[in-house]
Amino acid sequence: MLRVISTTLAKSSNLAATAATASMQIGSFRKQSTIIKQSDGVREIVLNDPRARNTLSCEVMSSIFDGITKDVHDESLRCIVISSTGPVWSAGHNLKEISASSDGGHAIFSQLVDIILNIYKSPVPIIAKVNGMATAAGLQLAASCDMVVASDKASFAASGVNIGIFCTTPGIAISRVMPRMKSSYLLFTGFPINAQDALTAGLASVVVPEAQLDAETNKITQSIKEKPRAILAMGKKFYYKQLGLSVKDAYDQGTDVMVKNIGMEDAQEGLKSFVEKRKPNFNKK
Amino acid sequence: MLRVISTTLAKSSNLAATAATASMQIGSFRKQSTIIKQSDGVREIVLNDPRARNTLSCEVMSSIFDGITKDVHDESLRCIVISSTGPVWSAGHNLKEISASSDGGHAIFSQLVDIILNIYKSPVPIIAKVNGMATAAGLQLAASCDMVVASDKASFAASGVNIGIFCTTPGIAISRVMPRMKSSYLLFTGFPINAQDALTAGLASVVVPEAQLDAETNKITQSIKEKPRAILAMGKKFYYKQLGLSVKDAYDQGTDVMVKNIGMEDAQEGLKSFVEKRKPNFNKK
Amino acid sequence: MLRVISTTLAKSSNLAATAATASMQIGSFRKQSTIIKQSDGVREIVLNDPRARNTLSCEVMSSIFDGITKDVHDESLRCIVISSTGPVWSAGHNLKEISASSDGGHAIFSQLVDIILNIYKSPVPIIAKVNGMATAAGLQLAASCDMVVASDKASFAASGVNIGIFCTTPGIAISRVMPRMKSSYLLFTGFPINAQDALTAGLASVVVPEAQLDAETNKITQSIKEKPRAILAMGKKFYYKQLGLSVKDAYDQGTDVMVKNIGMEDAQEGLKSFVEKRKPNFNKK
Numbered sequence: 001m002l003r004v005i006s007t008t009l010a011k012s013s014n015l016a017a018t019a020a021t022a023s024m025q026i027g028s029f030r031k032q033s034t035i036i037k038q039s040d041g042v043r044e045i046v047l048n049d050p051r052a053r054n055t056l057s058c059e060v061m062s063s064i065f066d067g068i069t070k071d072v073h074d075e076s077l078r079c080i081v082i083s084s085t086g087p088v089w090s091a092g093h094n095l096k097e098i099s100a101s102s103d104g105g106h107a108i109f110s111q112l113v114d115i116i117l118n119i120y121k122s123p124v125p126i127i128a129k130v131n132g133m134a135t136a137a138g139l140q141l142a143a144s145c146d147m148v149v150a151s152d153k154a155s156f157a158a159s160g161v162n163i164g165i166f167c168t169t170p171g172i173a174i175s176r177v178m179p180r181m182k183s184s185y186l187l188f189t190g191f192p193i194n195a196q197d198a199l200t201a202g203l204a205s206v207v208v209p210e211a212q213l214d215a216e217t218n219k220i221t222q223s224i225k226e227k228p229r230a231i232l233a234m235g236k237k238f239y240y241k242q243l244g245l246s247v248k249d250a251y252d253q254g255t256d257v258m259v260k261n262i263g264m265e266d267a268q269e270g271l272k273s274f275v276e277k278r279k280p281n282f283n284k285k
Numbered sequence: 286m287l288r289v290i291s292t293t294l295a296k297s298s299n300l301a302a303t304a305a306t307a308s309m310q311i312g313s314f315r316k317q318s319t320i321i322k323q324s325d326g327v328r329e330i331v332l333n334d335p336r337a338r339n340t341l342s343c344e345v346m347s348s349i350f351d352g353i354t355k356d357v358h359d360e361s362l363r364c365i366v367i368s369s370t371g372p373v374w375s376a377g378h379n380l381k382e383i384s385a386s387s388d389g390g391h392a393i394f395s396q397l398v399d400i401i402l403n404i405y406k407s408p409v410p411i412i413a414k415v416n417g418m419a420t421a422a423g424l425q426l427a428a429s430c431d432m433v434v435a436s437d438k439a440s441f442a443a444s445g446v447n448i449g450i451f452c453t454t455p456g457i458a459i460s461r462v463m464p465r466m467k468s469s470y471l472l473f474t475g476f477p478i479n480a481q482d483a484l485t486a487g488l489a490s491v492v493v494p495e496a497q498l499d500a501e502t503n504k505i506t507q508s509i510k511e512k513p514r515a516i517l518a519m520g521k522k523f524y525y526k527q528l529g530l531s532v533k534d535a536y537d538q539g540t541d542v543m544v545k546n547i548g549m550e551d552a553q554e555g556l557k558s559f560v561e562k563r564k565p566n567f568n569k570k
Numbered sequence: 571m572l573r574v575i576s577t578t579l580a581k582s583s584n585l586a587a588t589a590a591t592a593s594m595q596i597g598s599f600r601k602q603s604t605i606i607k608q609s610d611g612v613r614e615i616v617l618n619d620p621r622a623r624n625t626l627s628c629e630v631m632s633s634i635f636d637g638i639t640k641d642v643h644d645e646s647l648r649c650i651v652i653s654s655t656g657p658v659w660s661a662g663h664n665l666k667e668i669s670a671s672s673d674g675g676h677a678i679f680s681q682l683v684d685i686i687l688n689i690y691k692s693p694v695p696i697i698a699k700v701n702g703m704a705t706a707a708g709l710q711l712a713a714s715c716d717m718v719v720a721s722d723k724a725s726f727a728a729s730g731v732n733i734g735i736f737c738t739t740p741g742i743a744i745s746r747v748m749p750r751m752k753s754s755y756l757l758f759t760g761f762p763i764n765a766q767d768a769l770t771a772g773l774a775s776v777v778v779p780e781a782q783l784d785a786e787t788n789k790i791t792q793s794i795k796e797k798p799r800a801i802l803a804m805g806k807k808f809y810y811k812q813l814g815l816s817v818k819d820a821y822d823q824g825t826d827v828m829v830k831n832i833g834m835e836d837a838q839e840g841l842k843s844f845v846e847k848r849k850p851n852f853n854k855k
Contacts, residue, residue, distance in 0.1 A: 080697025091752050099841045104829035115819045120817075124474045146469050163850055164840030166805030173821045177465045180747045180813070184716050187809060188695045188802065189793045198483055198772055200462025223474045228449050232473065233453030239472060242457050243465070244816055246529055247405075250457045251398045257453045259389035259809045269826050270448030272386045280448055301760075316836055410758045431754050433582065462750045487749025508759045513734050520736030524757060527742050528750070531814055535742045536683045542738045544674035555734030556669045565733055 034063035040219045041078035043067060043153045050086020056137050061111045062194065068118050075284075079224045080122070080144065080227060083129040089154065089267075090138030092170075095163075109169055112137055114172070117142040120240050123233035125224055131210060132155040133192070143177050143203060146236065149217050150195045151210040156203060157192035178202050184196035228266035228282045233236040235261075318347035326363035327506045328352060333471060335371020342379040343424050346396045349426075353403050353411065360569075364509045365407065367430065368414040368501060374439065375423030377455075379500060380448075394454055397422055401429040401458070405525050408518035410509055415439040416495060416504045418477070425455035428462050431521065434502050435480045436495040442477035443468075463487050513567045514552035520546075572591065611648035612791045613637060620656025625708050627664040631681045634711075638651035638688050645854075649794045651787060652715065653699040659724065660708030663741075665733075679739055682707055686714040686743070689694050692812050693803035695794055699725040699787045702778060703762070709738035712771060713747050716806070720765045721780040721785050726773060727762035745796065798836035798852045805831075
């Protein structure tokens with residue numbers, strides 16, 4: 001069952017409860033800059049304003065924030081995908097809003113940082129499904145997801161510098177997933193790189209022909225859904241934590257996480273299924 | 286001269302002294318889960334239990350630990366290779382042992398961490414020669430070697446999550462050698478990547494067709510043997526140290542290491558040979 | 571207008587003022603180990619002693635240091651390119667000088683570290699344009715530039731170990747731009763990797779056929795020249811700073827840098843040009 005549970009023009013305080021309402025509203029509004037729908041455990045945040053090149057306006061960021069944080073501890077939610085319609089995945093911040101802001105964009109930049117920190121904190125994996133250009137803060141958002149699944153139509157640029165705004169905050173995101181020689185190339189030149197270069201550089205987890213992007217994304221979300229939610233959540237949490245630790249500290253703490261994992265019901269079922277040579281029957285909570 | 290100096294079923298307290306004995310024992314036991322042999326400066330630890338998919342049982346880990354730590358300051362030892370027989374390089378920990386453990390696997394996980402920290406500490410380069418699947422703790426072991434030389438038959442997966450055990454400790458190893466987008470893909474999906482993807486992602490140092498794996502590995506070990514042992518040891522030690530330092534501190538300390546290196550007899554011979562346009566005649570100690 | 575503003579044999583205390591003089595001297599000396607020329611905002615430091623394999627003698631390093639640091643706050647300087655003549659980009663330190671040094675090479679190694687720290691500190695992007703072999707300290711210098719633009723004739727090796735001098739300080743540079751499995755392969759074996767492998771490993775920003783190397787480099791320098799100098803300088807400074815910060819601290823500080831950027835005249839012009847759908851007309855200071 002596919003439910004449309006939120007749109008930018010029809011934000012709900014309780015995603016699940018108002019799903020039907022929001023769904024009806026889709027017919028009545030022609031322009032929803034963001035659509036949030038959830039089906040069988042996978043929530044999809046669709047950037048849906050191709051005419052505005054899916055810019056991350058405050059309204060859109062507010063929707064993304066909702067999509068990433070609302071009811072996130074609901075056990076039926078297993079995975080979040082951020083996708084887009086149109087040739088531009090996201091062109092980054094809304095420059096008119098930045099121009100008009102009274103704080104030099106501080107609140108706007110901070111709003112995206114909030115989203116990013118909540119991506120890291122989210123108990124479920126969050127996937128950027130990229131089928132177009134991701135530039136500036138759009139690049140930053142994609143590079144801050146747990147995984148980037150891209151089609152051969154994807155491209156990436158730190159293009160802010162072209163209008164005199166160095167992609168300083170996007171640089172924080174990309175320099176943590178790409179080699180320095182590649183991230184500095186993007187930041188200093190503003191030039192785009194294509195999907196294959198992004199894959200080589202480590203910015204994309206996987207790249208497939210456009211026609212296979214849905215199938216590839218579904219393969220990954222399906223794989224996630226077959227795994228115990230609580231165990232993925234614990235694994236993800238420590239994964240980001242250990243990135244900042246020394247090898248020794250990481251192993252000291254990581255060993256404790258492993259032991260805790262082994263003690264969990266679904267791990268016990270997994271071990272048993274292995275010994276009994278059958279598929280595990282997870283609780284998935 | 287090839288000497289078989291240890292097997293899992295015939296561990297020796299002095300590898301060199303009991304080589305002949307262990308060698309004889311090979312004939313009398315059909316199943317050696319690990320074979321350790323040394324020839325002309327290169328010690329090879331062969332994971333040799335393909336029916337058990339070369340799982341890292343406590344016994345096997347104990348053998349690997351011995352292979353990595355015993356007589357390691359013996360000047361005749363120049364390099365260690367960890368290889369395997371069969372289609373699986375190593376499937377990771379022995380799940381039955383984890384199931385049966387009274388401490389949730391703590392001692393088992395710690396045993397592998399001990400091996401890994403000793404790989405980093407070893408004065409000689411340690412190479413994973415991978416000609417098959419390396420999964421979970423097997424992936425962790427490979428990713429913790431100084432180099433990974435893989436054939437096109439190699440593949441890599443953080444597969445624990447498939448049975449409800451997130452590869453938390455393998456994640457520590459792979460997130461330090463691969464881009465985040467790739468390591469998270471492995472960890473969350475449990476999907477394998479092939480040798481070429483591993484090379485692109487930085488997990489493999491070099492990938493060759495299966496038929497050339499021996500030659501490629503030998504080329505590397507031969508190259509190592511031609512270099513002064515003490516100088517490689519000093520270089521390796523500081524290499525791992527500086528990874529955790531700021532650029533400034535690394536250069537401050539690294540410059541001192543360079544000066545110490547220059548003062549060593551073999552470096553003086555190297556410099557002299559360069560000036561005299563001849564091959565260096567190293568002491569190699 | 572192309573001006574030759576310095577050579578190793580004719581160093582000036584004021585690059586701009588003595589340009590003509592140095593230019594004249596080019597005719598009178600056949601061997602300039604380094605040529606520094608500046609044209610339309612792009613300064614090029616040409617390693618020009620192919621017979622000496624462009625070794626980084628103290629004299630050459632002194633020239634490079636000058637080329638990187640002199641008049642660097644002159645607003646007409648927008649970008650620095652380090653290129654070479656001949657098949658070897660640079661073979662690293664001058665081993666005869668190291669042999670003859672009374673401090674085990676400490677001053678020599680430190681001289682290169684000074685250059686590298688000034689590359690990071692430079693307000694303008696510094697590009698290694700590599701059309702040949704870069705080995706040992708030559709590799710270190712290339713890997714310490716902001717970008718490496720390489721031709722398919724480029725190759726890279728940490729070759730010091732072949733003469734008993736482990737590339738400890740080059741290792742600091744390359745382990746910060748390449749995956750560990752690749753940098754350790756270079757350091758332990760001394761083997762070269764070609765341009766394509768360097769690109770995959772993250773050591774090169776871009777690789778093109780030799781015939782396109784000039785055009786590719788010019789494309790990048792042209793792109794840099796079209797951007798505001800002060801904004802690139804601020805972006806570069808924080809880029810290197812944030813590499814050593816936690817994600818949280820990087821975003822806290824990076825958001826402030828973004829706000830400062832937005833407040834700058836050229837960013838305001840950039841924003842205005844975007845709204846007015848025209849090209850920005852930057853002050854470029």
